[in-house]
Amino acid sequence: MSATTDRPALRLAGVSKSFGPIEVLKSLDLDIRPGERHAVIGPNGAGKSTLFNLISGLFPPSSGEIYLNGRSIAGLSPHRINRAGLARSFQITNIFHRLSVFENLRIGVLARHGVRFGLFRSVAAMRRVNEETAEVLGRVGLAARGDDLAGDLSYSEQRALEIGMTLTTGAEVILLDEPTAGMSREETAQAVELIRSVTVGKTLLMVEHDMSVVFSLCDRVSVLVYGNILATDIPTRISANRAVQEAYLGVEAA
Numbered sequence: 309m310s311a312t313t314d315r316p317a318l319r320l321a322g323v324s325k326s327f328g329p330i331e332v333l334k335s336l337d338l339d340i341r342p343g344e345r346h347a348v349i350g351p352n353g354a355g356k357s358t359l360f361n362l363i364s365g366l367f368p369p370s371s372g373e374i375y376l377n378g379r380s381i382a383g384l385s386p387h388r389i390n391r392a393g394l395a396r397s398f399q400i401t402n403i404f405h406r407l408s409v410f411e412n413l414r415i416g417v418l419a420r421h422g423v424r425f426g427l428f429r430s431v432a433a434m435r436r437v438n439e440e441t442a443e444v445l446g447r448v449g450l451a452a453r454g455d456d457l458a459g460d461l462s463y464s465e466q467r468a469l470e471i472g473m474t475l476t477t478g479a480e481v482i483l484l485d486e487p488t489a490g491m492s493r494e495e496t497a498q499a500v501e502l503i504r505s506v507t508v509g510k511t512l513l514m515v516e517h518d519m520s521v522v523f524s525l526c527d528r529v530s531v532l533v534y535g536n537i538l539a540t541d542i543p544t545r546i547s548a549n550r551a552v553q554e555a556y557l558g559v560e561a562a
């Protein structure tokens with residue numbers, strides 16, 4: 309294979325993060341392959357959110373490097389990382405409740421085209437932005453809700469809208485933070501299908517506690533425990549891994 313096809317979509321090399329005296333992430337190495345769906349699992353406080361915060365640019369790492377398609381992004385602002393091709397949806401809903409569903413999605417499309425609201429003059433450009441917005445609206449199953457206020461959507465519809473907002477920017481690498489948290493079994497199944505369909509051809513990194521979601525959606529799993537990656541493997545081997553069972557899945561060693 310050529311060097312280009314071997315190159316990870318996302319690479320963490322020796323990434324550490326400390327808050328004061330506490331080292332929350334300890335020299336992590338992790339490669340996310342282009343096109344894979346990869347879950348990060350681990351107990352509460354393991355450092356999963358911190359990991360996502362570093363990758364998406366909320367905090368700089370204390371040391372180490374993060375590469376997006378081979379380009380160093382460690383320490384860049386969230387905006388610049390987004391422009392470089394990485395979008396993140398948040399565990400806490402991050403939508404504009406008093407704008408319509410369509411308007412929420414259009415913000416990302418406008419940002420992608422570098423269009424400022426007040427300078428928006430071209431009818432043709434407006435039509436194109438609206439078409440792209442409508443396309444994403446349909447992909448996330450909200451075509452019938454476009455004119456409704458985002459605040460009036462159900463919880464699972466709001467999560468679908470958030471996923472749509474990551475798509476509008478055209479990012480190739482998508483980070484989802486617990487996308488099925490708080491959902492019923494039926495809503496979770498729908499969310500899994502949605503995530504599967506919208507991430508075709510993209511790279512997905514997700515924090516997910518629900519192992520059935522991880523098993524049905526993800527190609528590989530990394531287990532984060534006390535700021536270290538204990539194992540990275542395909543889901544069946546992760547669930548059979550004795551060290552993972554002891555550290556995370558709560559199984560006693562025989």
Ligand SMILES: Nc1ncnc2c1ncn2[C@@H]1O[C@H](COP(=O)(O)OP(=O)(O)OP(=O)(O)O)[C@@H](O)[C@H]1O
Pocket residue numbers: 327332350351352353354355356357358359
């Ligand atoms: N901004 C911060 N300042 C100080 N400590 C922090 C900060 N953010 C996270 N921490 C600490 O880092 C550790 C890891 O937290 P983090 O939220 O990354 O874990 P997590 O694996 O996402 O947990 P959960 O599953 O509960 O969300 C915790 O001890 C937390 O208190």
